[in-house]
Amino acid sequence: MTLLQLREKDISSQDYYRLAAKVKKTADKHHVPLIINDRLGRRRGMIAAFVTTAAAVAVYIVVPNPVFLFWWGMFVGFSLCGAGGILGAYYAELFPEHLRAYAGGFCWNMGRIGAVLAPYTIGYIGKIYGLQTGLALTCVVYLLGAAMLLFLPETLHRGQK
Numbered sequence: 001m002t003l004l005q006l007r008e009k010d011i012s013s014q015d016y017y018r019l020a021a022k023v024k025k026t027a028d029k030h031h032v033p034l035i036i037n038d039r040l041g042r043r044r045g046m047i048a049a050f051v052t053t054a055a056a057v058a059v060y061i062v063v064p065n066p067v068f069l070f071w072w073g074m075f076v077g078f079s080l081c082g083a084g085g086i087l088g089a090y091y092a093e094l095f096p097e098h099l100r101a102y103a104g105g106f107c108w109n110m111g112r113i114g115a116v117l118a119p120y121t122i123g124y125i126g127k128i129y130g131l132q133t134g135l136a137l138t139c140v141v142y143l144l145g146a147a148m149l150l151f152l153p154e155t156l157h158r159g160q161k
Contacts, residue, residue, distance in 0.1 A: 020074055036082065041156040042090040047146045049082030054142035061132045061139075093155035 037045040056076040063069060091104035122134035 020071075037086045037089060038156070041154045042086055042093065043149055043152055043154045045086045046083055046090060047149050049079060049086065050142045050146035050149070052079040052082065054139040054146070057135055057142070058139050061135050090155060093158055094152065 036048065039045075040048060053076065056072070056079050059072055060069060060076075063072070087108070091107060092100060095103040118138070122131075122138060124134075125137060126134035
């Protein structure tokens with residue numbers, strides 16, 4: 001029996017969780033975001049991660065299958081980790097040395113404030129307009145972030161001769 005032939009009743013939610021955790025651990029081991037970061041560049045890697053996350057979240061709007069969406073959640077998490085994996089290198093190279101710690105910390109903590117407000121905002125919008133609208137707003141925010149990155153410099157080979 002293949003994995004696609006399994007139905008909700010054939011496997012427990014605990015088994016789903018164990019398998020999902022193993023897949024995520026394996027993906028994290030390979031540090032895919034860091035490889036993309038060093039091949040594409042910091043800015044392009046972040047843009048790719050933001051656009052991938054927007055597309056991955058958009059799937060939740062159009063696919064009604066809960067089993068598929070459960071498994072798709074790993075891909076969403078992986079794409080979210082892609083941006084986070086690149087942030088450290090990008091912040092370290094984006095700001096001058098005398099501002100690096102303060103500027104990176106400021107940006108990171110503004111993101112944390114957004115992370116605290118996002119679930120409440122999506123839930124509130126979802127309560128009024130429907131969850132699909134809240135998720136669509138999430139996609140728009142990620143695409144706006146990708147567009148804003150176009151105005152920032154690439155830092156991959158900055159300072160190298």
